[in-house]
Amino acid sequence: MKLFIAEKPSMARELAKCLPQPQQKGRGCIKTGGGIVTWAYGHVLQQAEPQEYDLKYKRWNAADLPIIPQEWKLLVSPDSKEQFNLICTLIQEADTIVNAGDPDREGQLLIDEILDYVGNKKPVERILLNALDEKSIHESLADLRSNTEFVHLKESALARSRADWLIGMNLSRAYTLAARRQGHRVVFPIGRVKTPTLALVVRRQRELDDFQPVTYYIVKAVFDHPNGNITAQWQPRDTQAGLDAEGRCIDEASAQAILKKLSAQPEGHIAERRKSRKKEPQRLPLSLSSLQVLAGKKYGYSPQQVLDTAQQLYERKLTTYPRSDCEYLPLNQRKDVPHILGNLARIEAGQIAEWVGQADGSIKSRAWNDSKITAHHAIIPTTVACPFVKLTAMQQHVYYLIAQAYIAQFYPVHEYDQTRIIVTAAAEQFAAHGKTVIQMGWKELYRSDKTDDDEDIKGDLPVVRKGDGVHYQNGQVDKRATKPPPRFTASTLLAAMKEIYKYVKDDSLKKKLKEVQGIGTEATRATIINELIQRKFLVEEGKKKYLKPTDNAYLLIDALPDAMVYPDETAVWEERLYQMSAGKDNLQSFLHDQIAFLETLIAAAGTAAMQPAEGRTCPECGSLMLRRHGKYGDFYGCGNYPKCRHTEPAEMPVLEEKDKKYSCPRCKTGFFVKRSGPYGVFWICSSPSCHTKCADVGGVPSVYAVK
Incomplete structure (x- = not known):
């Protein structure tokens, strides 16, 4: 008998439909002609708490830290005991087992840890279900792989789980106890990803609080050329008086003096003219993070709302697996292009059908790349026709974004000419830039977006040659002020977690970490942000729900060493987890280094200084x-x-x-x-x-x- 163990009931039901009939529903399973399908409810096994290793750990005591299990314990979740016992019975009866967990590292571990817990020795196969429509499931059933091919994926998930336990259980205790010694009644939920994420918001808020706008001046001059006027901007020399450290002119008199010089010496010439053809490839299809960011900016949805909605579309078989961190597509998906585009062409709402009418299914964008595919691919529409008008408004919006990014793969690249002209007059230099679209291409689909760069496209500049003479006509001095950095929302904070290389303290790490998938996983980032809000370390303000840190957030971040509040170390750990999933690192080495890192941070907790709480002072030693x-x-x-x-x-x-x-x-x-x-x-x-x-x-x- 073949036993399929799915991650959740909805997946099990769809899988059972595609197995040979007859089908008979049993308690906690579905019997078919092709085997029995059962399911878990997420992680039916959970990490043991410290007190379950030793009762003394029930009382938080700094002298007990660090708590490092010699043998890691898993306990059956109280809510899943009945289903877990059934799974164990079915494993004993099975001849072959199929791991039908979600096609990512967490899905791999979720089923594998059950098999390891019961000491399974029977052969195990792996099915990768990137979509739940019948066509995709039948293709996956025809391509079962050995589960041993994914052992590195399991190790990566196991390493992440144990590292999170070590950091969370130990540092939460260490710094909570440090806070209580100094009079604060608070529990600090410290996490390997959670804490650097909170620190991003704290630092940004301080930048905003300390921001002092700088007034500066821009000189624009209009020069007459036989082929047309040229509007150019003054380029001050480094030695120019009245500049700040950023090279901006902050002295209005100095800016006005440039116009007086031009009026006195209006004749100039073209010192440089460069024109180059640029090509911008199609935007990639969407991963969960890019979908969450896009939906947050366009519709104001929270990351959790987007994840929940993408999951609903997946379970309705309309889109592929939602928790994907991949933005590429496998070549074998190209055979479905006509079918998917045909379905999209029948959607009358919005511009989807109109876009499909101009799409060319033969175009092969950079997204089609097997070398970029791991266990899953980008989120795209499936071959199931979408009943668009029957979807909720949120489902329509999320589906729309997924379809839009998919259709963009079948439009030409965006092409434009970029021109740069340097004018020299009155011993000063002025620069003019022009951009002329040659082929709108895939950006046609995003023309109406307010955030699209195409809004800044300028017309072409007149045809000139180096050495041509020009004559100054008129000019003006524009007064500008520097802007503060933008406040984080849940969506932009999630984007920062994904592009964490932009926020590291050590600039030498930026290039290396640019290739990292960020901190956290596609499935956990929204949860981490929500937890920080629920635990009152962040609050949402205003209509746009800007995130603002609370007093406890400042207290925690100020007490922690840089290794925990800057994302450098966490991003490096994430890189190692990624390498482990590819077989280029190992679990024991990772945990050995993680424990050494942990011991350093616990030692720092013993001397952590926090803003003292108000209250009585001990007359014996001066403590609170x-x-x-x-x-x-x-x-x-x-x-x-x-x-x-x-x-x-x-x-x-x-x-x-x-x-x-x-x-x-x-x-x-x-x-x-x-x-x-x-x-x-x-x-x-x-x-x-x-x-x-x-x-x-x-x-x-x-x-x-x-x-």
Whole structure:
């Protein structure tokens, strides 16, 4: 008997339909003539918590860190026990097993970890379901591969999972305890990807808070040439007076002086003329991240909304696998081009049908590249006709973007001529740039987009030759101001996570990390951003839902070393995970280096300095006093416990004049008040900053009784 284990019930149902009949539904499985199909509910096995390795870890204690499992434990998810037991029974009965997890590293691990957990020794095959339409499933069934081909993909997912556990479990405890020692009642959810992502928003907000606009001036001059006018912009020399460090003219008088010079010496000539033909290839089809960014900018959807909608379209068989980090297509997909374009041509809403009418299915864009394909490919429409008018508005918008990017592959490249002219007049240089579209090509589909670069296209410049004379006609000085960096939204933050090389601290890493897939995975980036919002480290503001860090976000990021708040290290780890999936790195080496990195960060937590919380100060060691609940009620204990064991009562009375009998000789401001504690009667200074204690001797503080 052949057993197919799918990642989720929806995938299992579609897979079962394509297996030989008859079909019989059972408890937690579907029996067919081609085998039994069962399913998981995502990760039915989950990482054990620290206290499940040792009960002592239930109490957070800095002395126990780092917690490093010698043998990693997985536990069956409480919600999945019944289904897991069924899967185990079916594995025992099977002759051959097929891993039908999602076609990515998480999907590979999800099924493999079940097989490893039960100690399976039976042969395992792998099916890669990039789409759930019948045609795609039948093709995948005809191309089953050995599961051993994907062992590196599993190791990569396992390395990511264990690294996230090590960083999350240990550093969350280390820095939360550091914060509590300094009086802050907060839990810091530190993550290998989560924390550098939060730091991006914190740094951007500080840039905005500290931003001071700079006023600068641009000189534009119009020169007359026999073939037409040339509008050119002044190019100041480095030695020009009135420039700032960025080479901008910040002195209006200096800018106006240029126009006076031109009026006095209006004759000039063409010093340089360059014209070159440029070609811009078709934009690539969409990965999940590029779809989320595009939908966020065009429609204002959050990354999670886009992921959920793409998943719905996938489960309706209208689009391919949504959690794809790939923007390329396999060559064997070209046979489906006429069918897919034919379906799109029947969509009457929007411009899709009109675009298809001008598409050329024979055009082969750079997207068709087998060497760029791993377990999955870009998100595209399937061969199933789309009932567009029956979709929700959000589904229509997401499908529209996916179809638009697909159709663009069958338009010509975008071609234009770029011209640059340098004019010399009055001993100054002026530059003019022109851009003339020769062939609109694929950009025809994106002409109406507000963010499209085509809005900035300028007309062609007159035909000139080097040495031609020109005459200054008129000019103007435009006043400009520098703009602050844009605030992050969920969509643009996700784009930053994908293009993390732009934000690294070490410039030498930028080129190397440009090839990395960013930090996080296609499926987890939206979840990470949502968690930061839900945990109150980020808040959304205004109609556009700009992200703003909270006080706790500043507190955390300021306490952490650069290795955790800048993405350099995380991006390097992501690169290693990517190399591991290709068999160029290994799990043990990765985890060994991750543990060494972790130990360094835990050591830094011991000396982490945070903005002290307001409250009492310990008179013994100067640390902040923390309010605690004990056997006899609330009290204040030194935050430096166990090194300092000083304690004080939680509440001190407001004294009336008649009660101010015994002044404290230590602080000179407080007065001794009588208290009853678990060990008898004692006296304590009423000043919160002192709280000196002494014994009771006949109803008098001992300091006075001795006298």
